[in-house]
Amino acid sequence: MALRTESASSAELVIVNAQVLTMDRSCPLSDALAVRAGRVLALGRDDVAAVTGTGTTVVDARGGAVTPGINDAHLHFTGAAMADFGYVDVGPDAAPGWERVGGLLERAAPGADGWIRARGWDDVVIGPAAGQILDVRPETPVVAFDSTGHQLVANREALRRAGLAHAVPDPAGGVLGRDAHGDLSGLFQDAAMELLNRSLPPVPAAALRDAMRAMQRRLHSQGITSLTEPGLGPASAGLLDGSGSPEAIRALGDLAEAGELTLRTTVLMLFAGTGGADSAAIADGLASGLGNAFTDRGIDARLLRMAGVKVFADGIPRSGTAWMAEPYGDHCTRGSLVIAGATEEDRLEELRRILALIDGAGLQAGIHATGDAATEAAVDALASRTRARKNRHYIIHGAFSRPDTLARMAQHGIGYSTNPLIRHGAGEAMRRLLGEERFTRHQPLRSAASAGVRFTLASDAPVASTDWRQTVVAAVRRTTRTTPGAPDDPERIGGLEALAAMTADAAWQDRMEHAKGRLVPGMAADLCVLSSPWPDDGRIEDLLGIDVVLTIAGGATVHEGAPR
Known part of the structure; x- marks a missing residue:
């Protein structure tokens, strides 16, 4: 189906002989696309031909799919960059x-600050972490972050420099x-990570x-043109490796000002960590002016x-x-809110105050x-906010959302962002901790879609791979590392639904659906061409063997693969 062109001017770029997956319901499929001035100019063979001039660059897709640029709606860009390009x-x-972890740390060269930083161990794969590197490199501080971003291990010298002793109590939420x-023993989990991270010298x-x-180049090579960086700010010591500090915000601004940032990046600020968040910290953060860090520049x-x-x-x-x-779990716990408060009701009330402050500021x-x-507690708190639908608050992970909770999310316009590849990687551990019945309901994507909830699929990198193709397959198959997905799994979704969750629906989460996420005239020319x-x-599963041969961001080529 051909659509009317936006302009009679000649296109700068056209892609022909393509399977254009527009992610637009009015015209889901086309065979050609034209780009001018950073936007989609025309769709369809005839209209594209009409705007193809002598100076137009013509790309023959040879039948390959063309999708909107992938939008990873929960990717710790700073943490993933350091994990893959800065640490052992x-x-x-x-x-x-x-034993191999210890050997790598023994041979690693300390950084310019004298510390050895490593990342990636997984206790589900290699066993319990407590005490495993305590005696490595006695004269050098060593810290190793795990693959989930919720644990780290440190050696004795790191504990000494952090001023930690056996009398240190467990912090709230850690x-x-x-x-x-x-x-x-050197093991720190969740909010306890902040005790060690605070002693780390800042990354230069x-x-x-x-x-x-380097991470931007990798993401573009995978067809990714947009992402949400979920947590930069003064409370970064409580998240991942602590690198998501205000310095990371400045670094992103520097790259943008220099014309080097080509990933559309949405940032969530972090004013309180993974334990004991309170409304005073949120109020102070909102008053700090950090929210204007980019507009002021x-x-x-x-x-x-x-x-x-x-x-x-x-x-x-x-x-x-x-x-x-x-x-x-083994200790038969229910866990709790990691919000400040002496009782459950105190914590619920403090959560309501926190979300009221954010909503009142017009922020997400x-x-x-x-x-x-x-x-359920978060949805209850948001449902009472009159601006919730406009601000598009959303639940991150929401791995065990019940049907009634999903219905309320849809009713109040609350979004949902989750991570199928984490389910694939940690599935057996979740099955053991939670039992088969609860694990079967883990990440209820079909139920969310049926309820009318707008949801996104994201990597949560560096917790999981940034390769969105793996995420799509995990959502469709619902496998784990060791078991195939059940063919009759009621929470499966289709491949194109998964693609929508990483393009059009991710743009909705960003409140940018008017500008990106679909390939129709007038929208941003963010796209990738598959082989x-x-x-x-x-x-x-064939998707895993399909290459990204071209990535376009804002009409400019940011990745071009080897000729096929």
């Missing part, structure tokens, strides 16, 4: 056991590993920018913008800090709520 790799591929004598600005540039909001505030309502099941309605709240009780047509759901 101790992931399962590089270090399939703790867990400190201890040996049989009560001494610290030049190193941070170099890592960001004259940076185009379509490229880089502060959209809202991230709030941690609970933790994760693996550390027993997810708040569930029923007990779970991205609420980390993993357990069903935490999700083959989009596969049917019955062979969705």
Whole structure:
């Protein structure tokens, strides 16, 4: 189906012989596309031919799919950049056991600040972490972050420099590993990570920018043109490796001002960490002026913008800090809200105050709520806000959302962002902790779609791979590392639904659906060209072998693969 062109002027670029997946319901499929001045100019063979001039660059897609640029709606850009381009790799591929982790750390060269930083271990794969690197490199401080971003291990010298001793109590929302004598084993979980991260020297600005540039190149090579950076600010010590500091905000602004930032980046500010968040910290953060960090520098909001505030309502099941309605795990815990307050009702009231402040400021709240009780509490708090639908608050993870909670989310325009690839990677651990019945309902995507909830699929990198093709397959198949997905799994979705969740629906979460996420005339020319047509759901695994041959951001080529 051909659509009317936006302009009679000649196109700068046209793509022909293509399977254009527009993600627009009025015209879902086309065979050609034209671009001018950073926007889609025309669709359809005839209209594209009419705007093709002598100076137009013509790309023959050879039948390959053309999709909107992928929008990863929850990607820790700074943390992922440092994890992949700044730290020692101790992931399962590089270090399939703790002995190998120790060997890599023994041989690693300290950074300019004298510290060794590593990242990637996974206790589900290589076993319990407590005490495993305590005696590595006695004269050098060592810290190793895990693959989930919710745990780290440190050696004795790092503990000494952080001023930590066996008498340190567990902080609210966090867990400190201890040996049989009560001494610290070097393991820090959730909010406890902040105790160690606060002692780390800041990442040098030049190193941070170099890592960001390298990560941007990788993301563009995968067809990614937009992302949400979920948590930069003064409370960064409580999240991942602590690199998402105000310095990271300055680094992003520097790249944008220099014309080097080509990823459309939406930022959530972080004013309170993974334990003990309170309304005073949020109020102080909102009054600090951080929300104007980019507009004060004259940076185009379509490229880089502060959209809202991230709030941690609970933790994760693996550390027993997810708040569930029923007990779970080896210790038969329910977890709790990780919000300040002496009682459950105090914490609920403080959560309501926090979300009222964010909503009243006209900002978006991205609420980390993993357990069903935490999700329900966050939705209840948001449902009472009159501006909630306009501000498009959303639940992050929401892995155990119940049908009645999903219905209320749809009713009040509350979004949902979750991570199928994490389910794939950590599935067996979740099955053991939660039991088969609860695990079967983990990440209820079909139920969310049926309820009318707008949802996005995201990587949560560096927790999982940024390769969106793996995310799509995980959403369609619902496999784990060791078990295939059930063919009759009621929470499966289709491949094109998954693609919409990473393009058009992600643009909706960004409040940018008027400008990006669909390939129709007038929309941003953010797109990627694949080497083959989009596969049917019955062979969705074929997507993993399909290459991204061209990525366009704002009409400019930001990645061009090798000729096929």
